[in-house]
Amino acid sequence: MTADLHLGQLILFDGNPFLSGVSAGRHLRSGAILVESGTIVRVGETEALRDANPQARIHDHGARLLLPGFVDAHAHYPQTGMIASWGKRLIDWLNSYTFPEEMRFDDAAYAAEVAERYLDLLIAHGTTSVCSFCTIHPESVDALFSAAEARNMRVFAGKTCMDRNAPDGLRDTAQSAYDDSKALLARWHGRGRASYVITPRFSPTSTPEQLGALGALWAEHPDCLMQTHLSEQVEEIAWVKSLYPRARDYLDTYEMHGLLGKGGLYGHAIHLEPRERDRLREVGAGLVHCPTSNTFIGSGLFDMAGLMAEGQRIGLATDTGGGSSFSMLRTMAAAYEIGQLRGRPLHPAELLWLATEGSADTLRDDRIGRLKPGADADFIALDLASTPAIAQRADRAEDIWEALFPTIMMGDDRAMSGTWVAGERLK
Known part of the structure; x- marks a missing residue:
């Protein structure tokens, strides 16, 4: 079965930011998620995953932020x-x-x-x-x-x-x-x-x-x-x-x-x-x-x-x-x-x-809510400029958190460019 490679910005967590600090969240400006048979196979930098998976179907989400559902x-x-x-x-x-x-x-x-x-x-x-x-x-x-x-x-x-x-x-x-x-x-x-x-x-x-x-x-x-x-x-x-x-x-x-x-x-x-x-x-x-x-x-x-x-x-x-x-x-x-x-x-x-x-x-489930190998491929593509009000604020952002925060505070379903469940796009 042909794998799918989704490209975009990523945020990956290495721990609980309440306990480990906000640096537990890592930002990949050029990231990729490799999906096969409804499961995440690999996550990492775009160039490395593209080189390692030349047969994968490419889904380029541009500047959108790929996050767990x-x-x-x-x-x-x-x-x-x-x-x-x-x-x-x-x-x-x-x-x-x-x-x-x-x-x-x-x-x-x-x-x-x-x-x-x-x-x-x-x-x-x-x-x-x-x-x-x-x-x-x-x-x-x-x-x-x-x-x-x-x-x-x-x-x-x-x-x-x-x-x-x-x-x-x-x-x-x-x-x-x-x-x-x-x-x-x-x-x-x-x-x-x-x-x-x-x-x-x-x-x-x-x-x-x-x-x-x-x-x-x-x-x-x-x-x-x-x-x-x-x-x-x-x-x-x-x-x-x-x-x-x-x-x-x-x-x-x-x-x-x-x-x-x-x-x-x-x-x-x-x-x-x-x-x-x-x-x-x-x-x-x-x-x-x-x-x-x-x-x-x-x-x-x-x-x-x-x-x-x-x-x-x-x-x-x-x-x-x-x-x-x-x-x-x-x-x-x-x-x-x-x-x-x-x-x-x-x-x-x-x-x-x-x-x-x-x-x-x-919920005691380590296969959802995260982007990691072995997790279910439930994820979203988040538009960080989904409305004019959000876009003008995000334009001033100095890091990913400042770019994300206006969408948290003012965003709605318009910010969801796509929703994937077990690797299949439902929105």
Whole structure:
């Protein structure tokens, strides 16, 4: 099979820039990616790779920046249609907008329609992998994985489980949550590029019995990830404490039911207590920062600098539709703004790493979110002058980070000149 050689500017990471400094991100002004059978074979300087692969098909992207496809570590694809819904705090927002929309996903045709639209939106914005909550309906899981399979996308997802504090028609039981999740796991986990994720929504919408059943399922399938929410808003934390009076803290409601571990993904994690921070770090769990959601719903300011300094594993996410954009560029911009409000603005190298390799590490996948031999050939070509406003600022740049930053802050889907999934161009 003939290999493909993609030419352009590259940024390669040799480590976590939060820990190793921004020099962990290396810029190749004339770089190349050699792709064969959906996999990256080599990465390096253009001249060397062209000389070594004279038969390769050449794709010259000029001054465009070739980057790993973005990895969105926490999203709710069923909320696609009600993104940017006005003016509610978390609990009211769920009751007013989210739950009525999620009830529609018992209709397999509707679920398929939204799944198709959602993944097309991701591709348009340069996101090639996502970890998503579905609804309580198995049809919603089948719809997303089927749509991802048709595009050969790397997708993580699971049936959202809720057996209390949700409307009629949107509750399951402890037993049906276990049974449905186990059947879906058997059908999808490891099929192509799909990974099943055990998914209790959060402690307020699950009884102790349901959390225990899902903890048992995770113990039976420890290679799966588990995703949920943690300490998003102060009202939510008070509610959790009233529902679980014997728990030491919010995290303990998961820990006491077998839902704390290195494959755990805990969305938001804003208002953490010291014990919770210690335990999350000890087990190597993943925290997922959702900045546009945190500002849109008024949740609070994530402590990126403090959590990263103490050794937490952190990814970045849109949290659509609580998050107000499908774009990981906009998400990076919001993370920068939250950093400013906390007195520690994030460097473009840190933002880019979070949206790619950092999120991939949080999802325990070393084949996505990076440009290296052996990785899946999921990548984008980023136009650093996609609008007149961005172009005039980038023209003044003295290095690659100064050239990239205007696109992070002002860019959108127009900046995506192309999106490749497993070596195939989808945009």
